[in-house]
Amino acid sequence: MALRTLVTRKTLRTLPLGFRGLQxxxxxxxxxxxxxxxxxxxxxxxxIHHQKHHQAYITNYNKALEQLDGAIAKGDxxxxxxxxxAIKFNGGGHVNHSIFWKNLAPIREGGGEPPKGSLGxxxxxxxxxxxxxxxxxxxxxxxxxxxxxxxxxxxKGPSLVPLLGIDVWEHAxxxxxxxxxxxxxxNIWKVINWKYASEVFEKECP
Amino acid sequence: MAExxxxxxxxxxxxxxxxxxxxxxxxLHHQKHHKTYVTNxNNALQQLEDAVSKSDAxxxxxxxxALKFNGGGHINHSIFWKNLAPVSQGGGEPPKGSLGxxxxxxxxxxxxxxxxxxxxxxxxxxxxxxxxxxxKxxxxLLVxxxxxxxxxxxKGSSLVPLLGIDVWEHAxxxxxxxxxxxxxANIWKxxxxxxxxxxxxKECP
Numbered sequence: 001m002a003l004r005t006l007v008t009r010k011t012l013r014t015l016p017l018g019f020r021g022l023q024x025x026x027x028x029x030x031x032x033x034x035x036x037x038x039x040x041x042x043x044x045x046x047x048i049h050h051q052k053h054h055q056a057y058i059t060n061y062n063k064a065l066e067q068l069d070g071a072i073a074k075g076d077x078x079x080x081x082x083x084x085x086a087i088k089f090n091g092g093g094h095v096n097h098s099i100f101w102k103n104l105a106p107i108r109e110g111g112g113e114p115p116k117g118s119l120g121x122x123x124x125x126x127x128x129x130x131x132x133x134x135x136x137x138x139x140x141x142x143x144x145x146x147x148x149x150x151x152x153x154x155x156k157g158p159s160l161v162p163l164l165g166i167d168v169w170e171h172a173x174x175x176x177x178x179x180x181x182x183x184x185x186x187n188i189w190k191v192i193n194w195k196y197a198s199e200v201f202e203k204e205c206p
Numbered sequence: 207m208a209e210x211x212x213x214x215x216x217x218x219x220x221x222x223x224x225x226x227x228x229x230x231x232x233x234l235h236h237q238k239h240h241k242t243y244v245t246n247x248n249n250a251l252q253q254l255e256d257a258v259s260k261s262d263a264x265x266x267x268x269x270x271x272a273l274k275f276n277g278g279g280h281i282n283h284s285i286f287w288k289n290l291a292p293v294s295q296g297g298g299e300p301p302k303g304s305l306g307x308x309x310x311x312x313x314x315x316x317x318x319x320x321x322x323x324x325x326x327x328x329x330x331x332x333x334x335x336x337x338x339x340x341x342k343x344x345x346x347l348l349v350x351x352x353x354x355x356x357x358x359x360x361k362g363s364s365l366v367p368l369l370g371i372d373v374w375e376h377a378x379x380x381x382x383x384x385x386x387x388x389x390x391a392n393i394w395k396x397x398x399x400x401x402x403x404x405x406x407x408k409e410c411p
Contacts, residue, residue, distance in 0.1 A: 145275045169375065174379045
């Protein structure tokens with residue numbers, strides 16, 4: 001369900017492969033300019049992150065899906081299984097980054113403004129304060145070994161809906177912050193789009 | 207008290223591997239990333255000693271992740287600095303002697319080995335390392351990958367690292383950005399095959 005909403009309608013194409021139409025995915029536009037999140041996140045990073053990293057996930061995801069389609073059509077179970085790693089990694093990369101671009105907003109469009117309404121209330125209830133939530137997310141983000149994401153509701157269960165995710169892969173910050181991941185984590189909150197998180201929350205918990 | 211780790215010195219200047227790997231990367235990689243693994247390992251070791259003296263089994267278990275990650279980071283990077291050498295000190299010169307022969311036998315050619323390591327390095331999902339390993343039990347060479355800072359032995363206790371290539375983004379990003387494949391193509395120009403041969407000949411005299 002979540003995957004379908006990420007496919008932009010105007011670029012939806014179907015390929016006549018196998019017995020199902022195959023949808024290909026395409027790079028969603030950023031809702032702001034590459035430099036619009038400065039100084040929290042540099043325009044350089046935003047451009048490479050979007051045009052190179054996210055695009056590569058989409059390209060590889062489409063390729064894997066095409067191969068999957070072929071393998072299913074041939075009844076090649078072994079290949080179907082072997083493709084799962086590429087599908088999970090690249091599909092996940094597409095899913096995660098599509099959310100991430102919406103999780104960020106320039107300051108003049110509300111980036112950094114704390115959540116009001118029911119989400120703000122729920123955060124205070126569950127974590128004590130928004131500062132406590134930020135501290136927790138930053139601690140977990142700093143401690144993450146290797147490459148990954150920090151979500152307040154981690155996608156580790158089918159009923160979990162991501163509200164905010166912070167990319168802590170080194171490519172997300174290294175050109176600007178080098179090895180100092182904690183500085184990146186501290187600064188990203190200045191452009192976090194709490195409005196989006198609130199919208200998602202209110203839709204699930206009306 | 208167990209001995210504390212310390213940051214080994216690089217056997218060359220930070221800029222000596224240019225243009226294959228920039229001096230800026232070498233400096234940060236050594237003085238920040240490797241140093242942090244050393245610091246955090248020593249901290250975890252201190253906490254482990256405290257936990258052991260208190261017989262706090264829960265704390266002992268909880269510390270294993272930090273010990274593995276940071277200890278592995280130290281082990282891996284210590285090997286890595288020796289895996290690299292300036293061109294003026296033999297960096298990039300193909301292996302001769304018994305290792306060169308064994309590579310030809312197992313992989314067909316040095317190019318084939320390089321191609322295989324580069325493919326596996328490029329395909330690695332996330333952070334990790336790609337290794338040229340010697341299985342000292344079977345006296346065979348193989349290419350292996352490990353995730354995060356897992357040392358090669360986590361893939362087999364008889365595996366000895368001859369060469370390791372760091373494919374964490376911090377190892378190349380400032381210079382190569384997202385083009386990991388270019389980093390992998392270029393790092394062979396400063397690969398220290400002398401070191402790999404020494405290790406190999408010691409295990410397979």
